[in-house]
Amino acid sequence: MKIVWITGASTGIGFATAKKFLDNNWKVIISSSNENKLNEAKNRILINSSNKELYSYKCDISNRDQVKDTVINIFNDIGDINLAILNAAAYSPNRDQEFSIDNYEMLIDVNLKGTLYCIEVLIEKMKELQSHIAIVTSPVGYRGLPTAGAYGLTKSGLINLGESLYFDLKKKKIKISIINPGFIKTESTKLNSFSMPFLKSSEFAANKIFKGLTGTYKFEIYFPWFFLIMLKIMRILPYKIYFYLISKFTKL
Ligand SMILES: NC(=O)c1ccc[n+]([C@@H]2O[C@H](COP(=O)([O-])OP(=O)(O)OC[C@H]3O[C@@H](n4cnc5c(N)ncnc54)[C@H](OP(=O)(O)O)[C@@H]3O)[C@@H](O)[C@H]2O)c1
Numbered sequence: 001m002k003i004v005w006i007t008g009a010s011t012g013i014g015f016a017t018a019k020k021f022l023d024n025n026w027k028v029i030i031s032s033s034n035e036n037k038l039n040e041a042k043n044r045i046l047i048n049s050s051n052k053e054l055y056s057y058k059c060d061i062s063n064r065d066q067v068k069d070t071v072i073n074i075f076n077d078i079g080d081i082n083l084a085i086l087n088a089a090a091y092s093p094n095r096d097q098e099f100s101i102d103n104y105e106m107l108i109d110v111n112l113k114g115t116l117y118c119i120e121v122l123i124e125k126m127k128e129l130q131s132h133i134a135i136v137t138s139p140v141g142y143r144g145l146p147t148a149g150a151y152g153l154t155k156s157g158l159i160n161l162g163e164s165l166y167f168d169l170k171k172k173k174i175k176i177s178i179i180n181p182g183f184i185k186t187e188s189t190k191l192n193s194f195s196m197p198f199l200k201s202s203e204f205a206a207n208k209i210f211k212g213l214t215g216t217y218k219f220e221i222y223f224p225w226f227f228l229i230m231l232k233i234m235r236i237l238p239y240k241i242y243f244y245l246i247s248k249f250t251k252l
Pocket of ligand 1: 007008010013014032033034035037060062087088089091110137138180182184185186187188189
């Protein structure tokens with residue numbers, strides 16, 4: 001049985017993805033920072049699953065020692081992680097377009113540094129040729145967007161990191177992917193006050209993630225495809241046109 005570790009799996013995309021892998025006969029390890037939420041998630045998943053190979057490890061990814069201990073414990077207790085889905089993230093828009101250094105620091109600590117701590121220990125422990133790291137990024141990281149300075153900075157950093165590691169991990173024969181979902185209905189997107197085009201469910205995201213990570217190797221997994229292709233085109237527009245279109249669409 002292959003082993004997948006999913007961070008931030010107590011709710012949303014991570015939770016649905018854990019269910020999907022468990023239903024497809026993987027050994028699944030779920031993590032998140034809040035133990036009560038994590039235990040509740042584990043019970044909810046197990047109720048409807050005949051595969052009982054689900055394990056939970058509380059792990060706040062912004063705590064480097066905790067990440068190191070968790071990954072080492074998983075390798076010792078459960079076995080070698082074949083696939084790590086680094087999905088945990090905090091989300092907090094810049095309120096009223098105000099610059100808040102606290103918000104920047106919190107998001108950098110969890111999303112950027114937290115993901116780096118996971119990668120640090122995974123690279124050390126993962127076996128050549130059998131391992132795959134997938135980072136859940138976001139198309140918000142493709143280009144700057146209003147109110148998204150802090151969150152977008154962390155996600156664009158992670159996209160860049162994934163691209164860079166693609167080259168560096170080739171030597172170690174560890175695969176790396178980035179996952180770019182469009183708008184998915186979760187606790188995080190409840191915070192959005194604007195209308196979200198092409199909004200999809202967590203189950204939709206989980207199906208795409210499972211297919212993308214278990215089929216032929218792809219560096220980028222993105223969905224829904226039509227919305228993401230539109231965003232990819234926006235990525236190459238000249239600034240003048242890009243700023244005009246985003247201001248018109250968001251009214252910000
Ligand atoms: N929803 C979307 O539209 C969308 C679009 C693009 C990308 N994404 C990305 O998809 C991923 C999942 O997002 P989601 O929408 O499913 O959000 P969500 O429902 O809010 O889930 C976030 C998860 O991360 C965990 N988490 C937060 N801080 C953590 C920490 N310090 N250490 C460990 N776990 C932590 C949370 O659990 P605890 O509170 O228990 O720690 C929760 O399980 C994120 O990387 C997000 O940026 C989402």
